[in-house]
Amino acid sequence: MNERHFQHFYPDHLAHCYGCGRLNQHGHQIKSYWDGDESICLFEPQPQYISIPGYVYGGMLASLIDCHGTGTAAAAGYRAENRSMDTEPALRYLTASLHVDYLKPTPLGVTLEVRGKVRDVSGRKVVVQEWITAGGEVTVRGEVVAVQVPDSLVLDLLARTGQ
Amino acid sequence: MNERHFQHFYPDHLAHCYGCGRLNQHGHQIKSYWDGDESICLFEPQPQYISIPGYVYGGMLASLIDCHGTGTAAAAGYRAENRSMDTEPALRYLTASLHVDYLKPTPLGVTLEVRGKVRDVSGRKVVVQEWITAGGEVTVRGEVVAVQVPDSLVLDLLARTGQ
Numbered sequence: 001m002n003e004r005h006f007q008h009f010y011p012d013h014l015a016h017c018y019g020c021g022r023l024n025q026h027g028h029q030i031k032s033y034w035d036g037d038e039s040i041c042l043f044e045p046q047p048q049y050i051s052i053p054g055y056v057y058g059g060m061l062a063s064l065i066d067c068h069g070t071g072t073a074a075a076a077g078y079r080a081e082n083r084s085m086d087t088e089p090a091l092r093y094l095t096a097s098l099h100v101d102y103l104k105p106t107p108l109g110v111t112l113e114v115r116g117k118v119r120d121v122s123g124r125k126v127v128v129q130e131w132i133t134a135g136g137e138v139t140v141r142g143e144v145v146a147v148q149v150p151d152s153l154v155l156d157l158l159a160r161t162g163q
Numbered sequence: 164m165n166e167r168h169f170q171h172f173y174p175d176h177l178a179h180c181y182g183c184g185r186l187n188q189h190g191h192q193i194k195s196y197w198d199g200d201e202s203i204c205l206f207e208p209q210p211q212y213i214s215i216p217g218y219v220y221g222g223m224l225a226s227l228i229d230c231h232g233t234g235t236a237a238a239a240g241y242r243a244e245n246r247s248m249d250t251e252p253a254l255r256y257l258t259a260s261l262h263v264d265y266l267k268p269t270p271l272g273v274t275l276e277v278r279g280k281v282r283d284v285s286g287r288k289v290v291v292q293e294w295i296t297a298g299g300e301v302t303v304r305g306e307v308v309a310v311q312v313p314d315s316l317v318l319d320l321l322a323r324t325g326q
Contacts, residue, residue, distance in 0.1 A: 017220060018213055050190075054323070100260065102260065158216060
């Protein structure tokens with residue numbers, strides 16, 4: 001994992017996400033990498049992200065699945081074209097749907113390992129299957145459907161809110 | 164909506180959730196009520212919960228679907244037995260699975276309306292369908308499968324982490 005994380009390459013206007021934006025000082029700032037055919041993100045939630053005391057809040061786990069999934073989709077898009085994430089044309093992905101199965105309670109106070117595997121790429125749609133391991137046990141499984149959108153659409157959304 | 168919100172009735176050991184726990188000072192502290200056959204939660208995300216500037220972060224929206232869904236499941240359990248949420252025996256629900264469809268970007272800076280409708284109750288399992296409206300438009304649809312668990316299981320989980 002010596003290469004730069006996927007989120008490093010997001011342009012500034014896509015780097016404010018609470019889950020994965022390097023420019024959101026309040027957020028989680030997750031970092032995702034390739035590990036062979038799988039993607040990986042290591043993350044230890046802060047202690048306030050409680051479901052019941054001692055266990056991680058489901059919304060936090062959903063966020064990890066979401067942002068690691070879109071990051072993996074973006075990286076997979078560039079990889080499919082055999083080029084680096086800092087080359088043009090830029091590929092932008094948004095989450096179309098998110099599914100999370102909570103298999104067992106996820107303990108707080110340990111580093112979580114989030115892994116992703118690209119299951120399908122069809123047209124602009126990428127399906128990423130994911131799982132979260134805590135203390136050697138898989139506690140969560142999930143799936144993200146990410147859709148590639150033109151940068152012009154993102155810029156149009158920003159313009160509508162005056163950003 | 165003059166009655167007390169569902170989360171008011173959660174016992175202290177289930178009131179620390181980052182999404183809906185009244186005792187989590189860092190969290191969202193969402194409040195859900197009945198509105199006829201539907202449940203409703205009004206919530207305005209704080210400005211740091213960004214996806215792209217001006218729009219709400221998907222993990223925040225997933226959290227609202229999750230916690231409003233389990234709250235609705237719990238309230239539905241008591242309602243099915245025609246008794247108040249502060250009566251015994253207590254009914255406790257955890258999220259088994261969460262699905263979220265992001266239909267369009269959800270604007271920041273407006274009050275979101277999260278609504279739920281109980282679709283199925285079979286044994287200990289409750290399925291809640293939900294949707295989020297922002298500025299008059301439905302931007303998110305979701306579903307939670309919540310499972311009723313014995314309070315003894317929750318107390319056992321707490322004991323394992325020394326809580």
